[in-house]
Amino acid sequence: MAAKSTTPETGKKSNVSKDELLKYYREMLLIRRFEEKAGQLYGMGLIGGFCHLYIGQEAVVVGLEACTKEGDKRVTSYRDHGHMLACGMEANGVMAELTGREGGYSRGKGGSMHMFSREKHFYGGHGIVGAQVPIGAGLAFADKYKGNDNVTFTYFGDGAANQGQVYETYNMAELWDLPVIFVIENNGYAMGTSVKRSTKSTSLYGRGLAYGIPGEQVDGMDVLAVKAAGEKAVAHCRAGKGPYILEMMTYRYRGHSMSDPAKYRTREEVEKMKAEKDAIEHVRDLLLGAGLANEDELKAIDKQIKDVVNASAEFAKESPEPSVSELYTDIYA
Amino acid sequence: MAIDVLMPALSPTMEEGTLAKWLVAEGDSVKSGQIIAEIETDKATMEFEAVDEGIVGKILVAAGTSGVKVNDPIMRLIEAGEDANAAPALIMAARPVAAPVSAAAAPTAAAVAVVAKASPDWPAGTPMKTMTVREALREAIAEEMRADPNVMLMGEEVGEYQGAYKISQGLLDEFGPKRVVDTPITEMGFTGIAVGAAWGGLRPILEFMTFNFSLQAIDHILNSAAKTNYMSGGQLGCPIVFRGPNGAAARVGAQHSQDFSAWYAAIPGLKVVTPYSASDAKGLLKSAIRDPNPVVFLENEIMYGQTFEVPDLHDFTIPFGKARIWREGTDATIVSFGIGMRYALEAADLLAKDGISVEVIDLRTLRPLDYDTVLASIQKTNRCVCVEEGFPVASMSDHLASTIMQRAFDYLDAPVITCTGKDVPMPYAANLEKLALVTTAEVVAAVKSVCYR
Ligand SMILES: Cc1ncc(C[n+]2csc(CCOP(=O)(O)OP(=O)(O)O)c2C)c(N)n1
Ligand SMILES: [Mg+2]
Numbered sequence: 001m002a003a004k005s006t007t008p009e010t011g012k013k014s015n016v017s018k019d020e021l022l023k024y025y026r027e028m029l030l031i032r033r034f035e036e037k038a039g040q041l042y043g044m045g046l047i048g049g050f051c052h053l054y055i056g057q058e059a060v061v062v063g064l065e066a067c068t069k070e071g072d073k074r075v076t077s078y079r080d081h082g083h084m085l086a087c088g089m090e091a092n093g094v095m096a097e098l099t100g101r102e103g104g105y106s107r108g109k110g111g112s113m114h115m116f117s118r119e120k121h122f123y124g125g126h127g128i129v130g131a132q133v134p135i136g137a138g139l140a141f142a143d144k145y146k147g148n149d150n151v152t153f154t155y156f157g158d159g160a161a162n163q164g165q166v167y168e169t170y171n172m173a174e175l176w177d178l179p180v181i182f183v184i185e186n187n188g189y190a191m192g193t194s195v196k197r198s199t200k201s202t203s204l205y206g207r208g209l210a211y212g213i214p215g216e217q218v219d220g221m222d223v224l225a226v227k228a229a230g231e232k233a234v235a236h237c238r239a240g241k242g243p244y245i246l247e248m249m250t251y252r253y254r255g256h257s258m259s260d261p262a263k264y265r266t267r268e269e270v271e272k273m274k275a276e277k278d279a280i281e282h283v284r285d286l287l288l289g290a291g292l293a294n295e296d297e298l299k300a301i302d303k304q305i306k307d308v309v310n311a312s313a314e315f316a317k318e319s320p321e322p323s324v325s326e327l328y329t330d331i332y333a
Numbered sequence: 334m335a336i337d338v339l340m341p342a343l344s345p346t347m348e349e350g351t352l353a354k355w356l357v358a359e360g361d362s363v364k365s366g367q368i369i370a371e372i373e374t375d376k377a378t379m380e381f382e383a384v385d386e387g388i389v390g391k392i393l394v395a396a397g398t399s400g401v402k403v404n405d406p407i408m409r410l411i412e413a414g415e416d417a418n419a420a421p422a423l424i425m426a427a428r429p430v431a432a433p434v435s436a437a438a439a440p441t442a443a444a445v446a447v448v449a450k451a452s453p454d455w456p457a458g459t460p461m462k463t464m465t466v467r468e469a470l471r472e473a474i475a476e477e478m479r480a481d482p483n484v485m486l487m488g489e490e491v492g493e494y495q496g497a498y499k500i501s502q503g504l505l506d507e508f509g510p511k512r513v514v515d516t517p518i519t520e521m522g523f524t525g526i527a528v529g530a531a532w533g534g535l536r537p538i539l540e541f542m543t544f545n546f547s548l549q550a551i552d553h554i555l556n557s558a559a560k561t562n563y564m565s566g567g568q569l570g571c572p573i574v575f576r577g578p579n580g581a582a583a584r585v586g587a588q589h590s591q592d593f594s595a596w597y598a599a600i601p602g603l604k605v606v607t608p609y610s611a612s613d614a615k616g617l618l619k620s621a622i623r624d625p626n627p628v629v630f631l632e633n634e635i636m637y638g639q640t641f642e643v644p645d646l647h648d649f650t651i652p653f654g655k656a657r658i659w660r661e662g663t664d665a666t667i668v669s670f671g672i673g674m675r676y677a678l679e680a681a682d683l684l685a686k687d688g689i690s691v692e693v694i695d696l697r698t699l700r701p702l703d704y705d706t707v708l709a710s711i712q713k714t715n716r717c718v719c720v721e722e723g724f725p726v727a728s729m730s731d732h733l734a735s736t737i738m739q740r741a742f743d744y745l746d747a748p749v750i751t752c753t754g755k756d757v758p759m760p761y762a763a764n765l766e767k768l769a770l771v772t773t774a775e776v777v778a779a780v781k782s783v784c785y786r
Contacts, residue, residue: 109762114588127545127585127586163518192490193490193517321762327769
């Protein structure tokens with residue numbers, strides 16, 4: 001592995017405990033291994049349709065989930081597996097939904113892009129680019145209405161940031177001081193279109209300023225930076241000061257979905273990111289460099305994660321297809 | 334071939350009637366359309382015309398008989414030299430003449446004889462080439478862009494990415510970024526821009542990555558593009574083609590798998606095109622690009638890779654409003670469009686093996702809709718099954734069934750059956766997805782049931 005941009009000393013300076021770093025390590029690794037496995041199952045024909053992997057972006061959800069408390073909500077796009085794992089949804093249920101089986105979170109009826117968990121306050125899983133943005137503000141509207149201090153994390157991509165409904169939402173969210181954190185996961189591309197090819201206003205968080213919403217750009221490959229920015233945004237929201245925008249600068253290593261010609265970026269660009277900015281390697285280096293953990297400890301964690309992921313794949317293969325009677329259930333509440 | 338003519342039902346409530354008078358006698362030859370009898374129902378006296386030509390072999394119910402049950406044979410038509418006592422090969426309902434239905438009948442209920450337009454799409458002997466639907470669409474766009482500098486293509490990933498489904502592959506290279514325009518993901522915005530551009534003198538072809546995303550822009554399609562010609566007293570026509578894949582793809586779940594054919598077909602001011610074959614895809618898309626109106630052009634992802642014969646002609650178009658009869662038949666008519674044609678043709682093949690001869694009609698355009706071809710076929714077969722992948726409620730099939738009921742009720746020997754997708758959001762699970770779609774087996778069963786087989 002090449003040298004990291006963050007030196008091992010940073011780990012010490014940031015005063016982050018071993019437990020906290022290990023937690024991030026574990027959670028990010030779970031997402032990565034899970035996604036790798038999903039890619040394999042797709043290749044075996046066990047997963048169909050679209051399957052948008054989150055590999056590369058793990059630090060964003062893991063850092064932000066570290067800022068949440070019970071009752072906080074989250075909503076995102078179709079690139080949603082990482083968000084579900086990070087908020088505590090079971091790997092088994094997510095994987096079984098990917099294979100379209102009864103044991104999946106939507107009993108096989110939603111698929112990769114459409115999973116939900118009321119229990120974990122995860123509101124999807126949305127396939128229409130940008131549509132989750134006003135929905136997230138609506139969840140926040142309900143919290144404010146009820147008078148609690150919960151916040152809603154509303155995740156969307158750099159491409160989604162060009163949808164008009166995002167700005168309609170900004171206007172109302174600030175007008176009504178809604179406790180919503182808009183998390184723009186700027187991974188540089190919307191399918192094959194780079195941010196530069198879709199806008200001249202490339203400071204995406206900056207667009208909120210026109211509506212009076214504060215925001216900032218964050219190194220989304222650094223889980224500690226994400227966590228720090230998340231704390232600030234959450235404090236702003238919980239204090240009743242209205243919405244906040246976090247533009248997470250991140251990168252997706254894999255194609256947009258499973259079949260992606262990938263002609264819009266160079267292999268070198270991808271390799272450089274992996275080598276210099278990888279979020280998991282970064283935490284690993286912090287742990288090892290500061291002497292907070294040794295290789296054996298990390299290996300043991302790797303093994304645990306691998307077991308969880310393999311078990312989820314087994315579960316997803318073994319779980320039966322939904323019963324035929326499910327075709328007509330759940331259409332109405 | 335002897336044909337038995339049956340006592341028809343002349344109103345939805347009629348179960349029996351009186352055969353008031355025969356206007357022909359045994360041994361007379363009759364022509365198709367000739368009035369042969371008068372029948373009294375509870376509401377009116379109706380005149381009957383023959384639906385086929387032949388010789389009156391036998392009058393089975395004497396004039397003046399009352400209480401004749403609907404569907405009882407009343408007369409046997411034979412060919413010269415045929416034995417009138419031989420068992421009939423065909424049973425056919427007589428056709429009532431329009432005029433004296435009950436006073437309450439709606440004017441559109443008139444059962445008017447129509448003649449199918451049988452003119453072929455290209456001259457006989459035209460050399461053919463094979464190509465996929467995808468290539469056909471691309472060729473249509475490229476040819477029209479070469480012919481008219483105001484034609485341009487706009488949409489997400491149409492240029493540098495070469496099209497999300499590769500319809501626009503190579504077009505950026507040929508026509509440059511001025512005419513092949515990549516947009517941000519902002520359907521509402523770029524659709525409105527396309528409407529303005531059309532009013533400003535361009536002829537935009539707007540690609541929706543899939544029609545699911547047209548819902549983000551539906552206000553501009555309906556309220557801006559479709560209505561303004563009318564609202565401006567004919568001043569502001571809007572020549573745009575809205576095109577892209579529509580309908581169910583494979584395993585992509587409810588938000589990415591639905592058929593909007595009936596939705597768009599409901600809107601006056603839009604034209605709606607649903608090609609099945611590559612030749613129709615090409616010929617109809619060229620017509621769409623030249624049309625002065627907004628055209629919703631509904632493709633299907635599953636059909637993109639299918640290969641068909643396409644005429645090797647330079648300037649080949651297919652006019653709107655002209656259905657294609659893919660297969661002639663005598664026992665029942667299947668009406669479909671777009672990918673529904675797959676089920677229709679497969680079913681017709683299977684049914685032929687069971688000795689049921691099915692006429693298969695591809696509507697090709699839903700607006701305008703070629704009612705005449707459909708009605709003419711039903712006058713011949715007297716049975717109809719409509720097939721589509723869309724939702725069952727307020728479907729195109731419902732519209733067809735209702736039109737057939739209003740305009741050809743007396744030709745029907747069975748209710749029209751609609752075979753559609755199921756009344757559920759598209760499930761992701763492989764087994765449920767199969768069940769949610771219409772199947773060939775369902776179409777076969779429907780045809781058998783209208784044939785009482
Ligand atoms: C309204 C709408 N338009 C287009 C699409 C097709 N589409 C799916 S994902 C995507 C790119 C979105 O990019 P971005 O918002 O940056 O998110 P990322 O995939 O990078 O996570 C597009 C164009 C869609 N799903 N919905
Ligand atoms: Mg992106």
